[in-house]
Amino acid sequence: MGIAADIAIILVAALIGGFVAQRLGQPLIIGYILAGIAVGPFTGGITVSDTHDIELLAEIGVALLLFALGIEFNLRTLAAVRLVALLGTPLQMLLTIAAGYGIGLALGLDSAAALWFGAVISLSSTMVILKTLATRGGLGTLASRVMIGMLIVQDLAVVPLLIILPTLTNPIDGLPELGWAIVRAAVFLLAMIFGGTRLIPWLLRQVARWNSRELFLVSVTAIGLGVGYATYLTGLSFAFGAFAAGIVLSESEYSHQALSDILPLRDVFGLLFFVSIGMLLDPQYVWANAALIAAVVLVISVTKAMIFVGVSRTFGYRDGVPLAVGLGLFQIGEFAFVIARSGLADGAIPPSLFSLIIATTVLTMILTPLVAQAGEPLVAWWHARGDVGRHAAVAPAGARLDDHIVIIGFGRVGRYAADVLQRLGLACVVIDEDQRAFDDARAAGIPVIYGDASSPTVLAAARVAQARLVLVVVAAAVDVERIVRQVRACAAGVPLLVRAATIGQIDDLQPFAVDEIIQPEFEAGLEMVRQTLLRLAFPPLAVDALSDAVRDERYRSLQRQEGDLAHLAWLRRARHALGIDWVTIHERSPVADRTIGSLQVRRRTGASIVAILREHDVISNPGPDDRLTIGDAVAVLGTPEQREQFRRRLCAAPAATVADHPGPPPTGVL
Numbered sequence: 106m107g108i109a110a111d112i113a114i115i116l117v118a119a120l121i122g123g124f125v126a127q128r129l130g131q132p133l134i135i136g137y138i139l140a141g142i143a144v145g146p147f148t149g150g151i152t153v154s155d156t157h158d159i160e161l162l163a164e165i166g167v168a169l170l171l172f173a174l175g176i177e178f179n180l181r182t183l184a185a186v187r188l189v190a191l192l193g194t195p196l197q198m199l200l201t202i203a204a205g206y207g208i209g210l211a212l213g214l215d216s217a218a219a220l221w222f223g224a225v226i227s228l229s230s231t232m233v234i235l236k237t238l239a240t241r242g243g244l245g246t247l248a249s250r251v252m253i254g255m256l257i258v259q260d261l262a263v264v265p266l267l268i269i270l271p272t273l274t275n276p277i278d279g280l281p282e283l284g285w286a287i288v289r290a291a292v293f294l295l296a297m298i299f300g301g302t303r304l305i306p307w308l309l310r311q312v313a314r315w316n317s318r319e320l321f322l323v324s325v326t327a328i329g330l331g332v333g334y335a336t337y338l339t340g341l342s343f344a345f346g347a348f349a350a351g352i353v354l355s356e357s358e359y360s361h362q363a364l365s366d367i368l369p370l371r372d373v374f375g376l377l378f379f380v381s382i383g384m385l386l387d388p389q390y391v392w393a394n395a396a397l398i399a400a401v402v403l404v405i406s407v408t409k410a411m412i413f414v415g416v417s418r419t420f421g422y423r424d425g426v427p428l429a430v431g432l433g434l435f436q437i438g439e440f441a442f443v444i445a446r447s448g449l450a451d452g453a454i455p456p457s458l459f460s461l462i463i464a465t466t467v468l469t470m471i472l473t474p475l476v477a478q479a480g481e482p483l484v485a486w487w488h489a490r491g492d493v494g495r496h497a498a499v500a501p502a503g504a505r506l507d508d509h510i511v512i513i514g515f516g517r518v519g520r521y522a523a524d525v526l527q528r529l530g531l532a533c534v535v536i537d538e539d540q541r542a543f544d545d546a547r548a549a550g551i552p553v554i555y556g557d558a559s560s561p562t563v564l565a566a567a568r569v570a571q572a573r574l575v576l577v578v579v580a581a582a583v584d585v586e587r588i589v590r591q592v593r594a595c596a597a598g599v600p601l602l603v604r605a606a607t608i609g610q611i612d613d614l615q616p617f618a619v620d621e622i623i624q625p626e627f628e629a630g631l632e633m634v635r636q637t638l639l640r641l642a643f644p645p646l647a648v649d650a651l652s653d654a655v656r657d658e659r660y661r662s663l664q665r666q667e668g669d670l671a672h673l674a675w676l677r678r679a680r681h682a683l684g685i686d687w688v689t690i691h692e693r694s695p696v697a698d699r700t701i702g703s704l705q706v707r708r709r710t711g712a713s714i715v716a717i718l719r720e721h722d723v724i725s726n727p728g729p730d731d732r733l734t735i736g737d738a739v740a741v742l743g744t745p746e747q748r749e750q751f752r753r754r755l756c757a758a759p760a761a762t763v764a765d766h767p768g769p770p771p772t773g774v775l
């Protein structure tokens with residue numbers, strides 16, 4: 106079956122590898138790479154027949170990943186890190202090439218091979234970093250923007266490297282080719298800026314008018330890959346062209362739907378990329394040269410990490426950002442394979458060095474998510490050492506930070522909470538380390554502190570110990586427990602409400618004396634069931650009793666509540682003992698044109714009239730002298746039996762029934 110059979114083998118192997126990685130609590134990309142090793146040409150057994158075809162498909166995964174990245178991260182987002190990206194990245198690459206040159210000489214390479222080796226290790230992996238950041242919820246942080254900015258410039262530098270390195274032996278022919286490549290790149294970028302920003306949104310607008318989801322998906326995919334191919338024809342990177350298309354599309358009103366549609370394709374083709382990386386690794390070569398490979402991996406990883414840390418600090422970044430960048434970008438990137446193949450074809454890289462590069466690159470990629478996971482406590486500790494002044498940026502000036510509410514996280518939930526609290530006139534302050542969220546909160550006039558909420562310094566800037574309440578509404582599960590632990594360490598007695606990222610995290614949060622846990626998916630599902638049962642005419646009290654029983658079982662850790670919280674929980678369970686019916690007064694109703702006092706509603710039925718809807722006016726809490734007129738919608742408060750007594754004794758059955766009134770609902774529940 107050819108490539109179809111190969112793809113089937115890869116998908117099954119990736120499924121098994123991903124399952125094992127998930128069960129072991131490791132990132133999925135490690136499982137994918139190990140699956141590639143298992144079905145690669147060096148291990149025997151079930152093997153992919155044509156690795157070259159899979160590598161070609163994997164290039165689509167890289168292009169789609171960068172296309173989606175371009176949609177998510179527009180130029181305004183990356184503008185804040187333009188200096189370290191445009192100036193720091195060339196500096197980092199030169200320093201890494203110099204270090205790699207020294208490492209190559211130490212390995213016994215000649216000067217030309219050592220220089221190629223330095224160029225190979227100067228690049229980091231865009232694919233691995235983006236997947237790692239997305240998995241760990243790190244996209245949007247300042248460190249992630251620095252990394253992405255530097256990776257983009259690195260990817261742009263691949264083409265000049267491929268031209269410059271061969272010119273070392275033939276500079277007369279190479280320099281004009283480099284100049285021509287620069288001209289082609291400039292023409293392409295200008296065409297995208299002045300033409301693409303008009304043509305692409307217009308094209309999607311026409312497609313969207315046809316209301317065909319399938320055609321919209323095809324159009325989005327064709328734009329990303331088509332522009333990438335056009336870029337390839339100009340001599341630039343195929344993946345960079347897809348990224349440029351994403352940048353253009355990010356300015357369109359259709360960007361959100363485009364991103365939603367492209368994500369499944371990105372993940373499937375991205376899987377092929379990671380499996381193809383694993384297929385390049387020869388386990389027998391690694392075993393025979395384990396000591397050499399381990400030494401090279403260690404030296405390169407430490408050297409690159411130190412260079413990235415130094416460059417980041419040189420451009421003014423502090424408080425854990427340089428360390429996070431160093432721990433993120435220490436690996437060798439996927440474009441190293443392109444450069445290594447070019448050097449092998451040129452004769453500058455011997456086969457033994459090519460094998461060493463392949464093994465080192467794959468192993469550093471495998472180590473990346475593990476180092477990111479293990480390095481989080483170290484980054485948090487380093488981040489906490491920073492000065493409070495570098496974290497705190499509170500707006501507007503003069504915001505009252507006493508007996509206030511601290512909202513940690515300014516995503517969708519945090520925005521809603523802050524908006525409602527502001528409307529109620531309650532003082533609040535937001536903490537977030539996402540620059541976009543920080544800017545949005547400041548633009549909305551909400552007091553906001555930029556920083557990592559797991560840092561005691563940042564929490565001190567928010568005066569969390571003096572807070573009235575703390576809401577933790579961050580979305581990433583890995584951040585929730587870390588933040589809750591630090592909040593409890595800084596403010597043990599402050600009420601703490603936490604959004605659990607997953608159902609399983611409810612149990613994980615029990616040891617931290619959390620006062621209330623809300624799990625959005627669980628609450629939404631429970632409310633859907635509740636509304637379903639009510640629509641099916643189940644008794645409201647029975648439905649609420651069931652809802653409370655399920656909720657109490659899920660949030661069983663909160664059964665320790667005492668005092669006011671326990672009283673509120675009891676009120677929540679009892680709130681449906683009373684309800685409201687809306688009753689319309691018809692012309693034959695015996696209560697029409699009579700005052701409320703003359704009807705003696707409380708004495709005769711036990712119910713109370715609490716509101717009258719008259720045309721577009723609402724009379725709340727009407728008195729005994731208010732008169733009921735034909736067409737009024739009357740809100741009757743009481744138990745189900747009392748409301749039934751009102752309808753039966755004071756309203757003639759044909760004349761007044763529960764109304765399907767356009768204003769309030771026919772039957773409301775307190």
